Amino acid sequence: MNSYVLSAIILSALITFLLRAFPFLLFKEKELPKWLEKLEKNLPMTIMAVLIVYCLKDLKTQFMVMFLPYLLACITVVFTYKWKKNTFLSIILSTVVYMILIHL
DSSP states (O other): OOHHHHHHHHHHHHHHHHHHHHHHHHTSSSOOOHHHHHHHHHHHHHHHHHHHHHHGGGGGGSHHHHHHHHHHHHHHHHHHHHHHOOHHHHHHHHHHHHHHHHTO
C-alpha cells in the first residue's frame, strides 16, 4: 500500500471522527435548544416510518406474494419500537421476521 492510499484513509477517518465529535464539543457546556430536543425525541420513530414507506415501495408489483411478510415485518417494527423504544432491536427483529417468512 503506497503512502497516498494510507494518507487518504487516515484523512477520511479523521474527518469522519471530527464530524461525529463536533456536536458533542459544541454543546458540551450548553443546554440543547428546544427544537433540537424535540427533534431528538421524535427522530427515531420518523426514521422508522420513512424506512417502512421505502420498503413498501415495491409491494405493488409483488402484492400477492409479498404482502404477508411485508405486513408482519412492519407490524413487528411498530410494536417492538413502541414496546422497547429501541430502534436497533426493532430493525433486527423485523428483519428476522421478514427473512423467516420469505423462506417458508
